[in-house]
Amino acid sequence: MITENSAPVNKHFVRQIIEADIAAGRNGGRVVTRFPPEPNGYLHIGHAKAICIDFGMAQEYGGRCHLRMDDTNPAKEEMEYINAIQEDVRWLGFDWGAHFYHASDYFEGMYAFAEKLIERGKAYVCAVPQDDWKDYRGVPTRPGKESPWRNRPVTESRDLFRRMKAGEFKEGELCLRAKIDMASPNIHLRDPVIYRILHAEHPHTGNKWCVYPMYDFAHPLEDAFEGVTHSLCSIEFEVHRPLYDWVIENLMSIVKSGDAAAVKWFVHDHEKYDGPQQNEFARLDLTFTVMSKRKLLELVENKLVSGWDDPRMPTLCGLRRRGYTPVAIRNFVETVGVTKFNSLTEVALLEHCIREDLNKTALRRMAVLKPLKVTIENAENLPATVAAQNNPEDPVAGTRQIPFSHELLIEAEDFMEVPPPKYFRLTPGGSVRIRNAGFLTCTRVEKDAVGAVTNVVCRWSPPTAELKVKGTIHWVSAPHAKPVTVRLYDRLFTVPEPDGQELDFKTFLNPHSLEQVTAFAEPAVAEAKRGEKFQFERVAYFVADVHDSQPGAPVFNHTVTLKDTWAKAEKAKKH
RNA sequence: UGCCGGAUGGUGUAAUGGUAGCACAACAGACUCUGGAUCUGUUUGUCUAGGUUCAAGUCCUAGUCCGGCAGCCA
Numbered sequence: 001m002i003t004e005n006s007a008p009v010n011k012h013f014v015r016q017i018i019e020a021d022i023a024a025g026r027n028g029g030r031v032v033t034r035f036p037p038e039p040n041g042y043l044h045i046g047h048a049k050a051i052c053i054d055f056g057m058a059q060e061y062g063g064r065c066h067l068r069m070d071d072t073n074p075a076k077e078e079m080e081y082i083n084a085i086q087e088d089v090r091w092l093g094f095d096w097g098a099h100f101y102h103a104s105d106y107f108e109g110m111y112a113f114a115e116k117l118i119e120r121g122k123a124y125v126c127a128v129p130q131d132d133w134k135d136y137r138g139v140p141t142r143p144g145k146e147s148p149w150r151n152r153p154v155t156e157s158r159d160l161f162r163r164m165k166a167g168e169f170k171e172g173e174l175c176l177r178a179k180i181d182m183a184s185p186n187i188h189l190r191d192p193v194i195y196r197i198l199h200a201e202h203p204h205t206g207n208k209w210c211v212y213p214m215y216d217f218a219h220p221l222e223d224a225f226e227g228v229t230h231s232l233c234s235i236e237f238e239v240h241r242p243l244y245d246w247v248i249e250n251l252m253s254i255v256k257s258g259d260a261a262a263v264k265w266f267v268h269d270h271e272k273y274d275g276p277q278q279n280e281f282a283r284l285d286l287t288f289t290v291m292s293k294r295k296l297l298e299l300v301e302n303k304l305v306s307g308w309d310d311p312r313m314p315t316l317c318g319l320r321r322r323g324y325t326p327v328a329i330r331n332f333v334e335t336v337g338v339t340k341f342n343s344l345t346e347v348a349l350l351e352h353c354i355r356e357d358l359n360k361t362a363l364r365r366m367a368v369l370k371p372l373k374v375t376i377e378n379a380e381n382l383p384a385t386v387a388a389q390n391n392p393e394d395p396v397a398g399t400r401q402i403p404f405s406h407e408l409l410i411e412a413e414d415f416m417e418v419p420p421p422k423y424f425r426l427t428p429g430g431s432v433r434i435r436n437a438g439f440l441t442c443t444r445v446e447k448d449a450v451g452a453v454t455n456v457v458c459r460w461s462p463p464t465a466e467l468k469v470k471g472t473i474h475w476v477s478a479p480h481a482k483p484v485t486v487r488l489y490d491r492l493f494t495v496p497e498p499d500g501q502e503l504d505f506k507t508f509l510n511p512h513s514l515e516q517v518t519a520f521a522e523p524a525v526a527e528a529k530r531g532e533k534f535q536f537e538r539v540a541y542f543v544a545d546v547h548d549s550q551p552g553a554p555v556f557n558h559t560v561t562l563k564d565t566w567a568k569a570e571k572a573k574k575h
Numbered sequence: 576u577g578c579c580g581g582a583u584g585g586u587g588u589a590a591u592g593g594u595a596g597c598a599c600a601a602c603a604g605a606c607u608c609u610g611g612a613u614c615u616g617u618u619u620g621u622c623u624a625g626g627u628u629c630a631a632g633u634c635c636u637a638g639u640c641c642g643g644c645a646g647c648c649a
């Protein structure tokens with residue numbers, strides 16, 4: 001069980017419902033949940049919330065959670081996604097054990113149940129063309145009217161349904177409708193389509209079927225067949241719940257009638273099983289990004305990002321490549337909470353969560369992104385190497401030796417000829433501590449033809465020198481420095497809500513969301529393994545890219561910047 | 576203006592009739608061989624109007640505003 005938070009558990013409404021159900025002995029006190037993605041895209045941070053809730057509730061209450069591909073629409077679904085989804089869920093830290101399913105596993109049972117509905121007068125084959133159905137369905141404020149086929153004989157419907165399955169009709173020619181209530185104020189109850197004809201190859205069942213169940217019909221059956229007790233989904237399905245319940249009631253009434261065939265549809269727990277119940281919670285939404293699969297696909301297809309796993313994407317594979325950890329994401333989801341309120345969470349909270357984790361775990365290294373040469377004039381007694389802690393937050397991480405020399409590179413912004421007030425770094429005549437290696441006092445500077453500083457000449461003092469300085473800067477030894485490719489990422493969009501604006505969301509793409517530079521790093525950095533995470537001290541957290549890093553030549557992706565109160569104050573001054 | 580939800584600081588969330596708390600953000604300070612981390616403090620909130628009650632964010636009534644629903648998508 002995952003318990004990285006020692007904070008008291010927030011008894012959100014889903015936990016309360018589950019605890020009440022256990023107390024009441026519903027479903028024999030079992031808790032079975034499921035995470036049911038449609039394999040038509042990659043999982044994103046919004047799905048992470050659903051995954052943490054679905055798997056988390058099962059873990060907490062001693063139950064199990066199924067991973068189920070909701071593959072009822074072969075026109076949109078692909079194997080690529082089915083594989084990626086499993087990888088992402090596993091990476092997030094969850095385990096479905098043997099409980100990996102496909103909705104398509106139950107097509108036989110769903111079909112048989114549909115026939116039972118026909119026989120019970122609860123469903124009929126309808127020939128009203130799709131375009132005409134708008135008139136029959138009516139509008140929310142006005143009731144619909146009944147299909148002319150609504151009361152056709154049971155035998156006729158059953159025969160037509162069988163011929164639909166046999167492939168005798170074209171797509172759209174006929175469909176199977178549940179016979180419920182055309183006057184219902186809930187549109188979903190106005191004789192919804194439960195089976196449609198689709199002549200498409202299915203990624204899992206191939207060409208076996210040409211009739212496919214609709215979500216509203218299939219989902220409750222999938223849940224019931226698997227013995228799911230709590231079917232947790234997002235709030236847009238709230239208005240579907242009466243239909244969900246209608247399907248379940250009809251199913252359970254057939255089961256309770258002792259129909260031997262019906263029992264075979266169940267793969268789990270049909271004994272002492274009261275049936276599943278649907279409960280809805282609000283989706284996760286984040287600032288400075290988009291969350292719909294359609295829009296993410298648009299970014300990928302238009303090559304506005306390098307792919308689904310571009311480190312700027314809010315996809316789980318993108319976040320993983322960016323250097324985010326499962327722990328950080330799980331903590332983030334727990335912090336955001338579970339309610340029915342449509343909220344917009346600031347991306348700053350996500351960034352806080354990854355900093356919190358990486359601060360504890362990432363090894364420290366030194367690297368200079370924009371170098372400025374420093375020459376030490378008193379080069380006689382310099383140490384060849386200096387020792388540094390790998391992680392001041394974690395003594396167990398040990399220490400390392402860093403080569404030192406009379407030629408250093410420092411960050412260009414760590415030297416200023418004419419410093420502003422409270423600038424604690426290197427200035428002409430001033431002193432500064434250099435991390436792990438004593439002090440530098442600037443004696444003079446060399447400039448090029450246009451007056452730019454090209455070399456800062458300094459006197460070095462050992463760490464034992466009692467120099468009073470207010471700042472510490474990072475450095476690398478120039479002759480030992482390893483050039484490494486560093487990709488600096490920023491937010492993908494320039495506005496907090498790129499969605500829902502008058503202009504297209506792509507208008508707000510941040511043109512500076514990726515900047516590639518060559519940084520100069522201490523030698524240890526060149527040995528970084530793919531996926532290894534570091535803090536380049538005073539700069540940011542980075543991860544060695546899993547795709548583009550080569551042995552001895554890592555490529556670093558910027559994960560999240562360190563907090564920088566100096567930069568913030570300077571920025572505030574300008575505005 | 577049909578039906579279903581929802582409304583607590585800038586953001587997210589807690590308080591289940593009894594002191595409106597926590598986290599992020601912002602701001603100020605302490606400390607610091609990372610202007611990081613850590614620590615301390617400050618600012619900012621119950622949608623409105625009535626009612627019930629000794630006591631209302633919570634219960635009741637009426638409004639206001641926001642979200643969702645009219646695919647043979649999920």
